[in-house]
Amino acid sequence: MTCVICRQAEIEVGEATVTLEREGLTLAFKRVPARVCPNCGEETVDEPTTAQLLAEAEALARAGALVDIRAYSAA
Numbered sequence: 076m077t078c079v080i081c082r083q084a085e086i087e088v089g090e091a092t093v094t095l096e097r098e099g100l101t102l103a104f105k106r107v108p109a110r111v112c113p114n115c116g117e118e119t120v121d122e123p124t125t126a127q128l129l130a131e132a133e134a135l136a137r138a139g140a141l142v143d144i145r146a147y148s149a150a
């Protein structure tokens with residue numbers, strides 16, 4: 076698949092760092108599976124993975140966490 080942003084390169088399977096902020100919580104997930112453009116660096120995380128990250132962020136925010144950095148692990 077060609078990158079939809081730059082249209083210059085084929086998207087590769089890789090990993091991304093996703094940062095979420097909500098209700099005072101700053102949460103970074105590392106090593107999230109993503110499709111990455113080797114030309115412009117555009118990272119795309121698929122919908123189920125995004126939903127899982129958001130659910131984890133909600134749970135951490137409710138638990139009172141303010142900052143967290145964790146490695147992604149599949150549910």
Ligand SMILES: [Zn+2]
Nearest residue numbers: 078081112115
């Ligand atoms: Zn690109």
